[in-house]
Each structure stands twice: as C-alpha cells, then as structure tokens.
Amino acid sequence: MIKFNLCSNNIVDINYSNTEIKIKDAAKSLFLKKGYSATTTRDIARESDINLAMLNYYFRSKRRLFEIIMFETLYEFLSKMVEVYNDEKTSLEQKLKLCSEKYIDMIIADPLLPTFVLNELKNNPTSFLKMPTTKMIMKSNFVAQYQEGVKKGIYRKVDPIHFVTNVLSVIVFPFMCSPIIMKIENLSKKDFNMMMTERKKLIPAWIIQMIKK
Amino acid sequence: MIKFNLCSNNIVDINYSNTEIKIKDAAKSLFLKKGYSATTTRDIARESDINLAMLNYYFRSKRRLFEIIMFETLYEFLSKMVEVYNDEKTSLEQKLKLCSEKYIDMIIADPLLPTFVLNELKNNPTSFLKMPTTKMIMKSNFVAQYQEGVKKGIYRKVDPIHFVTNVLSVIVFPFMCSPIIMKIENLSKKDFNMMMTERKKLIPAWIIQMIKK
DNA sequence: TTTTTTATTAATCATTTGTTTAGTTCATAT
DNA sequence: ATATGAACTAAACAAATGATTAATAAAAAA
Structure with a gap:
C-alpha cells in the first residue's frame, strides 16, 4: 500500500485500501460539517465504522489526516x-x-x-x-x-x-x-x-x- | 450586579463588573480568532488574567458565554x-x-x-x-x-x-x-x-x- | 462592629480526547 | 504447510478540558 505524499503532484492514481477510503470519506464529511477542532477522532471512527486505532495506523495523527x-x-x-x-x-x-x-x-x-x-x-x-x-x-x-x-x-x-x-x-x-x-x-x-x-x-x-x- | 439576559433588548446600559468585561473581551477576541471549539476556557482565563473559576461564576458555562x-x-x-x-x-x-x-x-x-x-x-x-x-x-x-x-x-x-x-x-x-x-x-x-x-x-x-x- | 453577601482562589473531579500498546486474525509468498 | 508481514481489535494511557467545591478575602448591609 502506497503512503500518500503531500509533495506528489498526482493524487488520483494512488492505491488506497478500503478502510483508508472509508476513514477519509467520513473525516472529510465531518471536517466540512463541524470544522477541525469540533471533530473528534472517535467521531471519525464511528462514522466510518472502523476501529479508532486504524486512524493513527493509516494517517499517524488527526492533524495529518486533516492536512491530507x-x-x-x-x-x-x-x-x-x-x-x-x-x-x-x-x-x-x-x-x-x-x-x-x-x-x-x-x-x-x-x-x-x-x-x-x-x-x-x-x-x-x-x-x-x-x-x-x-x-x-x-x-x-x-x-x-x-x-x-x-x-x-x-x-x-x-x-x-x-x-x-x-x-x-x-x-x-x-x-x-x-x-x-x-x-x-x-x-x-x-x-x-x-x-x-x-x-x-x-x-x-x-x-x-x-x-x- | 445585573445578570445579562438574552431576551432583553437594550444591552448597552447594563452594569458589568470589571472582571466580567475582561472575560468577555478576551473570550470575544479568542472566539473570533480560533472559533468556539478551538478556544478553551483556560485560554480565556489566561488571556483575561482571571481565575478559571470566574468564567463559570459569571457565565455558568463556556457555551453560555459564547452565546452572549x-x-x-x-x-x-x-x-x-x-x-x-x-x-x-x-x-x-x-x-x-x-x-x-x-x-x-x-x-x-x-x-x-x-x-x-x-x-x-x-x-x-x-x-x-x-x-x-x-x-x-x-x-x-x-x-x-x-x-x-x-x-x-x-x-x-x-x-x-x-x-x-x-x-x-x-x-x-x-x-x-x-x-x-x-x-x-x-x-x-x-x-x-x-x-x-x-x-x-x-x-x-x-x-x-x-x-x- | 458585626453580619451577610459578593468576589476570588487553589485544588480537585469527571469526562473527553488523541494516541499507543500488546495481542490477534488474515492474506500472501515461499 | 508454514512463515512473515500487513490489517485489525480491545484496552489502556496521559494529557487536556469543562466544571465544581471548599475555603478565604473583600465589600456591603445591618
């Protein structure tokens, strides 16, 4: 699985795993609705129906997930x-x-x-x-x-x-x-x-x- | 000291105490800069140079202070x-x-x-x-x-x-x-x-x- | 002055929150 | 079949956070 790189120019054809997409989709939806600070990692885990630890496993931190x-x-x-x-x-x-x-x-x-x-x-x-x-x-x-x-x-x-x-x-x-x-x-x-x-x-x-x- | 009332129409001539004003000023500045969720009660206490408990004493809760x-x-x-x-x-x-x-x-x-x-x-x-x-x-x-x-x-x-x-x-x-x-x-x-x-x-x-x- | 009310403080409580750990399951390659 | 690494889970940790308490100081009323 290829880790996402902020400096890369082509984001389209990266091979995201299923859970990775689920996390990002839920996180994006929540960040848009409530903003960064009002969104908790547990919110994201619940919404995407994944285990809380998966967030840090794939994205290292809430901050980094947000930046991506x-x-x-x-x-x-x-x-x-x-x-x-x-x-x-x-x-x-x-x-x-x-x-x-x-x-x-x-x-x-x-x-x-x-x-x-x-x-x-x-x-x-x-x-x-x-x-x-x-x-x-x-x-x-x-x-x-x-x-x-x-x-x-x-x-x-x-x-x-x-x-x-x-x-x-x-x-x-x-x-x-x-x-x-x-x-x-x-x-x-x-x-x-x-x-x-x-x-x-x-x-x-x-x-x-x-x-x- | 008159408690602020959300339904009142004239807000101008209410007798605020000194600390009350200090809290509100600091809180407004922080809420504007960082938004509600990213602002903590301790931020407000530090910025207004008052004791943390004074916030709840005068405004009952962070939420209520924000609404005012x-x-x-x-x-x-x-x-x-x-x-x-x-x-x-x-x-x-x-x-x-x-x-x-x-x-x-x-x-x-x-x-x-x-x-x-x-x-x-x-x-x-x-x-x-x-x-x-x-x-x-x-x-x-x-x-x-x-x-x-x-x-x-x-x-x-x-x-x-x-x-x-x-x-x-x-x-x-x-x-x-x-x-x-x-x-x-x-x-x-x-x-x-x-x-x-x-x-x-x-x-x-x-x-x-x-x-x- | 004495009493009573108001204002302030430091310490503490109970949750929440971001993150980690230690262990388990699953898939794949040898 | 078995070894290896990736994917996943439940539990726990440490810090942060909103709120409260009990004690004290200051001010106002008696």
Missing part, C-alpha cells in the same frame, strides 16, 4: 476552477457563463466547501502556497482577455484583481449566507438552490454590465 | 447595517456609497467578524432568528427605493434579494478571501486594506451599472 484531506480538497477545487479560466477557445463572455454554471453546480453539490476552505485557510494560509494553481489565476487567459478588452476600449479599466474578486464574490458569497437568506426569505433548501440556479444566467450579464463602457 | 458574545456581536453588527438602509433622507445611490464606506471601514476595524458570524451561524442558525433587525432588511427603504426605480423604468427588474445579495457579496466576500488575495498578489495587510479602501468608490459605481438600464 485539506490538500486534496483544495487541489480538486482549484483544478476545476482553473479549467475554465484557461480555455483558449472561449471568449470572455463565454467564460463568464461557463464559470457561473460550473461553480454554482459545484457548490450546490457540495455546499459546505467554500466556508470550510476559507475558514480553515484563515488559520493556516501556508497550505495554499503549496497549490501550484493558485498564482495561475491572475495569469490566466480569462484575465488576459479582460485586459485586451480594456486596451480595445470596450471595457472599463480597473485592476484585474478587482475584476476576478467580483466574479467570485457574486458566485460564492451567497452560498456562505445561505442560512441567512433562507431565513429572511423563508426558503427551503430546494428554493434556495433554485435561486442560485437563477443566478447562473444573471451573473454573466451583471458582470458584463459592470465592466462594459 | 454571539448575540451582542450580531446585534451590534446588524444595528450598524440597518442604520444606512432605512435613512429616509438619502437616495439609493447615496445609500450605496454610504454602505460601501461604512461596512468596509467596519470590517477593516474588525476583519475576523464576517467569517466568524457566517461560520458559527452555520452551526446554529437559530441565534439569527432572535435578531429583530434581520427580516427588516428586505422591507427597508433601500429595497423600496430600488423597486421604485424599477417601476419608473430606470433600473432593470430583478428579485430584490438578488440585489441585496450582490451588494453584500462585493463588499464582504473579499475580506473573507484576504489570505488568498494577499498571497497571490503579494500584498501586506496595509496594501490589502488600501485595496479595500479603493473599493469604497468602485462598488457603488459597479452596482449602479449592474442595475441601470
């Missing part, structure tokens, strides 16, 4: 994000549309992810440094296309970081407020997801209006 | 927010400007607040129900003015919840990403705050462009 999960989650998340950004074949407006659709679908499928990532990142920003895809965003085709539009006089000029930030803000933030939005609007989870689905079409239009001269 | 702090923090936060929304004398565009300025200043002064509120709310959305100001937002003058503009044909029509969500998104979300933004843009804390200050002027313009026909 954090790395894999970040990696998967960022990979999916960068995919759209760097497509040479699509226009900026198409990318905006694809972004909205893809990210919103992604978060609907895994709604606890943004809060988890941002929250645990606050305590440990170093884990982000290790991600090769991080710095790539600002050098992506997406940003380049925006700057081209500025040069052509089609788009208003503003530091690209503002542009990228705004796109992510209107996509991601509503999910982090879902308890509040659902409360004040009296929405069920299904209603809320419909509202988010609505935004897939609205967001690209909003962003274009924001930047267009 | 949560309530007061939420109350203060929401009060400040609603202030701008319901001013009858200002126009929508002025409100947008005031919003951006006030909220951004507020969060620069207390940058851990949004993540803390949203994160702990996820685990316990009920505490939000108790806040009288919550539901008021959608019935505020701010929303009414937007809907008026729609009727007049000045603004594009969209469910007001989207409008409010967007405004808050572009204001608040960047702060929650501050570790990421600082990392990929190589910014110091000072640089980052300058970037946020820049946004005070940009956001109102963006929002107007978003909704204007």
Whole structure:
C-alpha cells in the first residue's frame, strides 16, 4: 500500500485500501460539517465504522489526516476552477457563463466547501502556497482577455484583481449566507438552490454590465 | 450586579463588573480568532488574567458565554447595517456609497467578524432568528427605493434579494478571501486594506451599472 | 462592629480526547 | 504447510478540558 505524499503532484492514481477510503470519506464529511477542532477522532471512527486505532495506523495523527484531506480538497477545487479560466477557445463572455454554471453546480453539490476552505485557510494560509494553481489565476487567459478588452476600449479599466474578486464574490458569497437568506426569505433548501440556479444566467450579464463602457 | 439576559433588548446600559468585561473581551477576541471549539476556557482565563473559576461564576458555562458574545456581536453588527438602509433622507445611490464606506471601514476595524458570524451561524442558525433587525432588511427603504426605480423604468427588474445579495457579496466576500488575495498578489495587510479602501468608490459605481438600464 | 453577601482562589473531579500498546486474525509468498 | 508481514481489535494511557467545591478575602448591609 502506497503512503500518500503531500509533495506528489498526482493524487488520483494512488492505491488506497478500503478502510483508508472509508476513514477519509467520513473525516472529510465531518471536517466540512463541524470544522477541525469540533471533530473528534472517535467521531471519525464511528462514522466510518472502523476501529479508532486504524486512524493513527493509516494517517499517524488527526492533524495529518486533516492536512491530507485539506490538500486534496483544495487541489480538486482549484483544478476545476482553473479549467475554465484557461480555455483558449472561449471568449470572455463565454467564460463568464461557463464559470457561473460550473461553480454554482459545484457548490450546490457540495455546499459546505467554500466556508470550510476559507475558514480553515484563515488559520493556516501556508497550505495554499503549496497549490501550484493558485498564482495561475491572475495569469490566466480569462484575465488576459479582460485586459485586451480594456486596451480595445470596450471595457472599463480597473485592476484585474478587482475584476476576478467580483466574479467570485457574486458566485460564492451567497452560498456562505445561505442560512441567512433562507431565513429572511423563508426558503427551503430546494428554493434556495433554485435561486442560485437563477443566478447562473444573471451573473454573466451583471458582470458584463459592470465592466462594459 | 445585573445578570445579562438574552431576551432583553437594550444591552448597552447594563452594569458589568470589571472582571466580567475582561472575560468577555478576551473570550470575544479568542472566539473570533480560533472559533468556539478551538478556544478553551483556560485560554480565556489566561488571556483575561482571571481565575478559571470566574468564567463559570459569571457565565455558568463556556457555551453560555459564547452565546452572549454571539448575540451582542450580531446585534451590534446588524444595528450598524440597518442604520444606512432605512435613512429616509438619502437616495439609493447615496445609500450605496454610504454602505460601501461604512461596512468596509467596519470590517477593516474588525476583519475576523464576517467569517466568524457566517461560520458559527452555520452551526446554529437559530441565534439569527432572535435578531429583530434581520427580516427588516428586505422591507427597508433601500429595497423600496430600488423597486421604485424599477417601476419608473430606470433600473432593470430583478428579485430584490438578488440585489441585496450582490451588494453584500462585493463588499464582504473579499475580506473573507484576504489570505488568498494577499498571497497571490503579494500584498501586506496595509496594501490589502488600501485595496479595500479603493473599493469604497468602485462598488457603488459597479452596482449602479449592474442595475441601470 | 458585626453580619451577610459578593468576589476570588487553589485544588480537585469527571469526562473527553488523541494516541499507543500488546495481542490477534488474515492474506500472501515461499 | 508454514512463515512473515500487513490489517485489525480491545484496552489502556496521559494529557487536556469543562466544571465544581471548599475555603478565604473583600465589600456591603445591618
């Protein structure tokens, strides 16, 4: 059985044993729901239906198990994000549309992810440094296309970081407020997801209006 | 000494003892920085320089201390927010400007607040129900003015919840990403705050462009 | 002053929690 | 078939943690 290595670049084709997967799945689910500190090793053992000692047998410590999960989650998340950004074949407006659709679908499928990532990142920003895809965003085709539009006089000029930030803000933030939005609007989870689905079409239009001269 | 009461509406003029304040201040600072579970009662005792038993003497339990702090923090936060929304004398565009300025200043002064509120709310959305100001937002003058503009044909029509969500998104979300933004843009804390200050002027313009026909 | 209430302290309790150990079962290779 | 190492288990350990207690000091009321 091959031990996982944080520095490795291909995580996909590693031979995990059955129990190892069970532990990781349960741990990820619990870490996402309750955060690192509120999750106990016994919680994880119970949820994954394995013996407590197996956690340390496979992952040495709770901390290390968490870091592995954090790395894999970040990696998967960022990979999916960068995919759209760097497509040479699509226009900026198409990318905006694809972004909205893809990210919103992604978060609907895994709604606890943004809060988890941002929250645990606050305590440990170093884990982000290790991600090769991080710095790539600002050098992506997406940003380049925006700057081209500025040069052509089609788009208003503003530091690209503002542009990228705004796109992510209107996509991601509503999910982090879902308890509040659902409360004040009296929405069920299904209603809320419909509202988010609505935004897939609205967001690209909003962003274009924001930047267009 | 008057015991704090969660149902009371005026929290401002209660007579707290010296130690009580010291405990609350330390606890709030720690809860904001590390969250509920990662903060121990001994952390709080050390930070506030009081005897461990004083925490239970004044607040009965860690949980109750947390709930009091949560309530007061939420109350203060929401009060400040609603202030701008319901001013009858200002126009929508002025409100947008005031919003951006006030909220951004507020969060620069207390940058851990949004993540803390949203994160702990996820685990316990009920505490939000108790806040009288919550539901008021959608019935505020701010929303009414937007809907008026729609009727007049000045603004594009969209469910007001989207409008409010967007405004808050572009204001608040960047702060929650501050570790990421600082990392990929190589910014110091000072640089980052300058970037946020820049946004005070940009956001109102963006929002107007978003909704204007 | 004396009495009574309030505030504070050090020590202790009972659980919880992360981790380890010593022993057992199971699978595989020789 | 047997030897060897990996996978698994029940039990236990040590430290941490939320909470309480019994005793004392300080303040307020009588």
